[in-house]
Amino acid sequence: MTEHSVDSNRTCPVGRSLDVMGDRWSLLIVRDAFDGVRRFGDFQRGLGVARNILADRLRKLVDADVLVSQPAADGSAYQEYVLTRRGESLFPVVVALRQWGEKHLFDRGEKYSRLIDTDTGKPVPVMTPRTAGGSPLPPAQTRVKKVV
Amino acid sequence: MTEHSVDSNRTCPVGRSLDVMGDRWSLLIVRDAFDGVRRFGDFQRGLGVARNILADRLRKLVDADVLVSQPAADGSAYQEYVLTRRGESLFPVVVALRQWGEKHLFDRGEKYSRLIDTDTGKPVPVMTPRTAGGSPLPPAQTRVKKVV
């Protein structure tokens, strides 16, 4: 996770986010954490990631205040990794990736796991950027204003 | 960009999205493409990525139908890389990463580039998953339904 050296990547929030989360495993760890996974071994089995890499990523995510490691709630002496507020606020990122994958990366008829609103039992609606007025905001109607 | 081997990563749209986009550069390339960057050299200078890596990523993004390479519109003999519809629909992903970074990755007073609604000149509102009724949907009110 080398830092992006060019200056525009330092002042761009997208670049900074990817400095923290932009590797093959970190966002999958966070996804599983949203699904309630908390223990090292469960992350490891669920992801199929090498144990040393998982240990490294968990450490970095804790350092980045995305996860916190705390004594397990179930009374056992082991500890567990839980999303912080900062980690929880990655929810839109994970949902956006999910919805993009759902739309573009599966063949017709191919099954995939779905994200459900537990209050209604229905799939979560597609999320999109919106104007202040609430209407969908296409990319062409935006631009990035560079820092002063 | 090795494929994630464990089965749950193949049926999870998040996992599949990250198989395609989950490296340090692909989403930055797409971000710059949203900003209007089209040419190899402009991506290279803007990102500071090694040229061989950029060539490899552009090739993979074209293979994944995120970008299309076509003759340059400006009459020059070179070609340019433009977002496909599939690529354009990564907009929510890029915006979500941006908004997470804005909120959590900058110190008070530190400047960062902002995404502006060109119709109003105001920053794009924070995007969040919503229920069918339109109210914000917290992670705890969702669950992933595994495939049958």
Next chain:
DNA sequence: GCCTAAAGGTTGCATTTTGCAACTACATTG
């Protein structure tokens, strides 16, 4: 308490990916 197995890592080594610099090929400019 004692033994065994599982959990949660760490370490060493082979493989893969990345970064850097040099090189090539073609196009454009003067």
Next chain:
DNA sequence: CAATGTAGTTGCAAAATGCAACCTTTAGGC
């Protein structure tokens, strides 16, 4: 037609990753 710019490719060194073995602490059976 020489010089410069664009768009790569190639070779090699450095870093990240994957894999297996090892270690230490905890949990469970007796």
